[in-house]
Amino acid sequence: MIAGIGTFGDAFSFIVERRELLLEKTVEHLVLSGAALGVALVLAVPLGVWLGHRHRGSFIAINAANVGRALPSLAVIAIGLSVFGFGFTNVLVALVVLAVPPILTNAYVAVDEVEPDAVEAARGMGMTGGQVLRRVELPLALPLLFAGIRTASVYVVASATIAAIAGGGGLGEILFNQASYRTEGLVGAAIVVSLLAFTADAALGGLQRALTPRGLRRKVPAFEPDVVTRTGR
Amino acid sequence: MTNEPVIPEFGEASRCVAENRFFCADWVRDNWAGVLQPALVEHVKLTAIAVAAGFAIAFVAALVAHRFRLVEGPFAAFSAIVYTIPSIALFQLLVPVTGLSVLTVEIALVGYTLLILFRNVLEGLRSTPPEVLEAARGMGCTRRQTLWSVELPLALPAIVAGLRVATVSTIALATIAAFVIPEGLGRPIFVALRDYFKTEIVAAGLLAIALALVADALLVLAQRALTPWAHARRTA
Secondary structure (H helix, E strand, C coil): CHHHHHHHHHHHHHHHHCHHHHHHHHHHHHHHHHHHHHHHHHHHHHHHHHHHHHCCCHHHHHHHHHHHHHCCHHHHHHHHHHHHCCCHHHHHHHHHHHHHHHHHHHHHHHHHCCCHHHHHHHHHCCCCHHHHHHHHHHHHHHHHHHHHHHHHHHHHHHHCCHHHHHCCCCCHHHHCCHHHHHHHHHHHHHHHHHHHHHHHHHHHHHHHHHHCCHHHHHHCCCCCCCCHHHHCC | CCCCCCCCCCCCCCHHHHCCCCCCHHHHHHHHHHHHHHHHHHHHHHHHHHHHHHHHHHHHHHHHHHHCHHHHHHHHHHHHHHHHCCHHHHHHHHHHHHCCCHHHHHHHHHHHHHHHHHHHHHHHHHCCCHHHHHHHHHCCCCHHHHHHHHHHHHHHHHHHHHHHHHHHHHHHHHHHHHHCCCCCCHHHHHHHHHHCCHHHHHHHHHHHHHHHHHHHHHHHHHHHHHCHHHHHHHHC
């Protein structure tokens, strides 16, 4: 135990002494995570929202998250490595594969579960399908949709550490390189990655609250790792 | 026969293996008993221990939180914090304390199951309709009887849903355990990454995915068997 405390002390001095290296790796980490999340958003949000709007494809949309959760990030990145080789592309593809399922499922469920009365009322006011989607369904779906994005973000930031084995850069490079950075470097980088994940989660939580229409704010879940409790019953 | 080398066919790799193609079935056949099967068994063991221990902790915590609401906040916050820590980081942070041991891996894996299991058990217990509770009280059930014969059976679907997520994500996370101890399906992946041997990476990766999907399917079947009423109501 005493040796353990000593290691943490060394880890903090590592963070202070090597702050430039850590900053550089953190930036790489954020660029990689951000790019993966961006691509996943472009792919998954329109598809999920459209399927939810038409109330179609529930089987695929809901089971996407179940299958996605079964994908070990290490396996996805390693298999991607065998297909695309080392580098940014492989890692980006692997992270997108991991980020799409929770976003898709939550986008679908969010729009699909919008109060039918509200949609009916909007139709009765003479709104077209597109107007119903833009002005009624999307605002009401926003909290749950954003919960999915938040889950995916935490997941991507965590998985991006494993990206280092495939040459993706980021903080994982320190975590996987005990030979150069020794135990204090490993523990120091682990502390930085954890802080990064917390910060990302907290920032997205704040954004989620800001984007939620005021009337719905009480219902916003604090942290929703998945929607299984909602759809599994 | 006794004069043959101990390691047969050493250095006699097939053309597929020599060219490092995407997937060589002959390598998988030759190394199933020696590499892949032991890794698979270790992986199942790591997962089973983690989910069982995580469930025991989360279940007791949820029962306590169901009775005393004050407990919910702190336990939920604690498990949410653990859930946010990236897995490699958590393994590394524990190494100075518990060393490169199975214990380190299990503590981390158990930690990741807590949030999902705790929330699902508690949500399940709270989802009992008030009129059902009223009826149980009217029949003279004690608090304990209500819990064990009314609330818990009704919470089963939510509890199994939580177990599904926890099991599947533990299987996924346990591949990373090989970074700390030489066990589980992550081990062949890490070994193969050193010389970038594709077949071993792909075989172990696919095995991990298949294991997760099979475990998920088995839990769905278990839920159907445990809660015949939920199924009957849906088909009726």
